Amino acid sequence: MSDGDAATAFAPGHVTGFFSVERTETPERTGSRGAGITLSAGVTTRVEPSDETRVRLNGREVAVESVTRVLDALDATAAVSAETELPLGAGFGVSGAMALGTALAANSAFDAGLSVNDLVSVAHAAEVEAGTGLGDVVAQARGGVPIRVKPGAPAHGRLDGVPDAGRVEYVSFGGLSTSDVIGGDTATLSAAGEDALAALREHPTLPRFMALSREFSREAGLLDGDVEAAVEAVTDAGGEAAMAMLGETVFALGTGLSDAGYDPEVCRVHPAGATLDP
Amino acid sequence: MSDGDAATAFAPGHVTGFFSVERTETPERTGSRGAGITLSAGVTTRVEPSDETRVRLNGREVAVESVTRVLDALDATAAVSAETELPLGAGFGVSGAMALGTALAANSAFDAGLSVNDLVSVAHAAEVEAGTGLGDVVAQARGGVPIRVKPGAPAHGRLDGVPDAGRVEYVSFGGLSTSDVIGGDTATLSAAGEDALAALREHPTLPRFMALSREFSREAGLLDGDVEAAVEAVTDAGGEAAMAMLGETVFALGTGLSDAGYDPEVCRVHPAGATLDP
Numbered sequence: 001m002s003d004g005d006a007a008t009a010f011a012p013g014h015v016t017g018f019f020s021v022e023r024t025e026t027p028e029r030t031g032s033r034g035a036g037i038t039l040s041a042g043v044t045t046r047v048e049p050s051d052e053t054r055v056r057l058n059g060r061e062v063a064v065e066s067v068t069r070v071l072d073a074l075d076a077t078a079a080v081s082a083e084t085e086l087p088l089g090a091g092f093g094v095s096g097a098m099a100l101g102t103a104l105a106a107n108s109a110f111d112a113g114l115s116v117n118d119l120v121s122v123a124h125a126a127e128v129e130a131g132t133g134l135g136d137v138v139a140q141a142r143g144g145v146p147i148r149v150k151p152g153a154p155a156h157g158r159l160d161g162v163p164d165a166g167r168v169e170y171v172s173f174g175g176l177s178t179s180d181v182i183g184g185d186t187a188t189l190s191a192a193g194e195d196a197l198a199a200l201r202e203h204p205t206l207p208r209f210m211a212l213s214r215e216f217s218r219e220a221g222l223l224d225g226d227v228e229a230a231v232e233a234v235t236d237a238g239g240e241a242a243m244a245m246l247g248e249t250v251f252a253l254g255t256g257l258s259d260a261g262y263d264p265e266v267c268r269v270h271p272a273g274a275t276l277d278p
Numbered sequence: 279m280s281d282g283d284a285a286t287a288f289a290p291g292h293v294t295g296f297f298s299v300e301r302t303e304t305p306e307r308t309g310s311r312g313a314g315i316t317l318s319a320g321v322t323t324r325v326e327p328s329d330e331t332r333v334r335l336n337g338r339e340v341a342v343e344s345v346t347r348v349l350d351a352l353d354a355t356a357a358v359s360a361e362t363e364l365p366l367g368a369g370f371g372v373s374g375a376m377a378l379g380t381a382l383a384a385n386s387a388f389d390a391g392l393s394v395n396d397l398v399s400v401a402h403a404a405e406v407e408a409g410t411g412l413g414d415v416v417a418q419a420r421g422g423v424p425i426r427v428k429p430g431a432p433a434h435g436r437l438d439g440v441p442d443a444g445r446v447e448y449v450s451f452g453g454l455s456t457s458d459v460i461g462g463d464t465a466t467l468s469a470a471g472e473d474a475l476a477a478l479r480e481h482p483t484l485p486r487f488m489a490l491s492r493e494f495s496r497e498a499g500l501l502d503g504d505v506e507a508a509v510e511a512v513t514d515a516g517g518e519a520a521m522a523m524l525g526e527t528v529f530a531l532g533t534g535l536s537d538a539g540y541d542p543e544v545c546r547v548h549p550a551g552a553t554l555d556p
Contacts, residue, residue: 104441113481115425116439143550147393154438161394163382166556203391272421272550278444 006048007108011097011274013039013086013267014139014146015170015244015251017213020193021134021186022151027125031151032135034193035200035209037251038143039168041267043084043094044277045101047109050079057082057098066099066133069126074114076106085265090172091247096136099123100274108276116141121153143273145206147197164206165271169257169264173226173248192219206240206253213242222246233260284326285386289375289552291317291364291545292417292424293448293522293529295491298471299412299464300429305403309429310413312471313478313487315529316421317446319545321362321372322555323379325387328357335360335376344377344411347404352392354384363543368450369525374414377401378552386554394419399431421551423487425478442484443549447535447542451504451526470497484518484531491520500524511538 019034055067056079067080080102086092103119106112114122120141127133138157139146145162196212214231217223223231227243230250234241239256243249250257257264297312333345334357345358358380364370381397384390392400398419405411416435417424423440474490492509495501501509505521508528512519517534521527528535535542 107441111483113483114441115479115482116422116441119441144394144553160432163385163392163394163397163554164556165554201393204393205389205391268556271553275422275549276441276443278442278546 007105008046008277009101009104011101012042012270014093018196018216020190027128028153035147038270040270043097045082047105048079055080065130066126070102073122087172091244091249093136095132117154124153141273162204165269170251189220210240217243285383286324286555287379287382289379290320290548292371296474296494298468305406306431313425316548318548321375323360325383326357333358343408344404348380351400365450369522369527371414373410395432402431419551440482443547448529467498488518495521
């Protein structure tokens with residue numbers, strides 16, 4: 001709902017454990033298959049009609065192509081201000097959350113009259129075209145522990161979920177460029193992602209998701225350094241940890257990272273998809 | 279997750295504003311199209327493996343066919359106990375919420391290894407076969423303000439949503455038998471439901487949903503007595519109210535019923551679908 005003309009929306013963070021890439025001619029049909037966890041830590045985005053489009057993140061002016069593409073699609077000129085406690089460029093889907101939050105809030109602020117699926121489609125296409133994500137938006141629109149069975153926007157894609165919930169911990173050691181990884185050769189990575197997806201769908205539980213994610217990051221050649229050390233430390237302590245795709249981030253179930261001696265951020269599986277603030 | 283062997287799940291209540299009926303040979307493809315609101319008031323269902331299946335609702339032993347059908351489908355013998363503040367048989371989808379909550383909790387308690395879509399499908403089919411509901415389960419699995427675009431379980435149906443949130447009030451004056459209404463001739467009702475759905479999809483907002491729901495209940499010949507009086511009183515006071523399908527229940531946005539002098543129960547649009555308690 002709008003507060004005067006302004007409106008605010010929340011989108012959960014999203015860590016992907018494994019994925020495969022599917023590129024097509026159209027952004028709505030392009031995306032990734034795979035699975036991840038949406039997080040109660042997320043992004044709150046406020047949209048206010050304005051003479052000039054400006055985008056702020058945690059108080060600083062930023063250029064976020066997915067956000068400006070969403071505004072263009074809704075024919076909206078607005079001041080967008082987003083706040084998040086999540087680290088940037090570390091695999092939490094912050095650009096996807098901003099794009100989706102902007103879509104929901106702008107729809108309300110400008111009374112654009114689109115449905116939830118329409119808005120998810122606009123945000124998904126904006127992320128794909130900006131090259132900043134392939135699967136975060138549809139996952140963040142669903143909430144929970146999304147399984148991306150078929151890639152793409154709601155009219156084309158298909159989601160399922162792991163029926164589980166609980167505490168999640170994470171630590172970040174830095175960033176990886178999403179566009180460097182998903183822009184390059186993804187054949188090996190996609191083959192590993194397809195195997196993991198099939199195995200998860202046979203028995204969709206959180207511990208199995210974590211084990212398959214660890215295996216994926218090894219097979220994709222992405223697990224090394226601080227991230228590998230943390231994943232191993234959690235495993236040695238009897239916990240479940242994995243690497244977030246794509247960032248120098250480790251996430252764990254329950255108290256996995258704490259038990260291994262780390263000082264993690266703590267959140268939970270987010271039960272809901274992105275929502276407009278009433 | 280399980281507490282010992284027991285597990286607990288929450289499913290939101292759901293009031294339908296308008297609908298059309300689609301019957302096919304298979305329960306998974308049978309269902310209703312239409313739209314409604316999921317409510318933060320809902321049903322909490324606990325499932326514990328047991329030598330004998332027993333179902334309790336608010337402490338009393340009850341026979342709920344949709345619940346026993348779900349347990350049969352999961353090959354589970356269990357003590358099910360559900361608690362709710364919602365009135366029974368008054369259009370809040372309590373049987374659907376119990377079926378869905380039982381599916382989620384039993385999957386966890388018995389480590390059945392089904393996905394969210396599998397569990398929604400089991401609960402939806404159980405409701406259809408029991409004759410107690412056609413669209414509540416898929417709506418309660420989604421949360422928010424679900425639009426049921428195509429009927430049926432996840433593999434066949436399709437959902438969208440109205441991107442809005444906020445306070446909801448309700449009063450109940452008694453019950454209507456769902457099976458009496460949806461078991462009889464539904465041609466007139468379905469034609470009115472299809473018109474309302476098309477009109478909502480053109481501009482999916484909450485106020486429009488309420489207006490279309492009022493119109494539907496009139497066209498379907500279901501609006502009379504206390505319910506009609508309450509809907510009119512809210513409208514006269516400048517608010518938005520409609521009748522819940524199928525029950526002697528009026529729901530309103532914001533403070534609609536309070537403003538009209540009623541003493542309603544208060545809840546909110548529930549942002550999430552049914553979830554397992556961690």
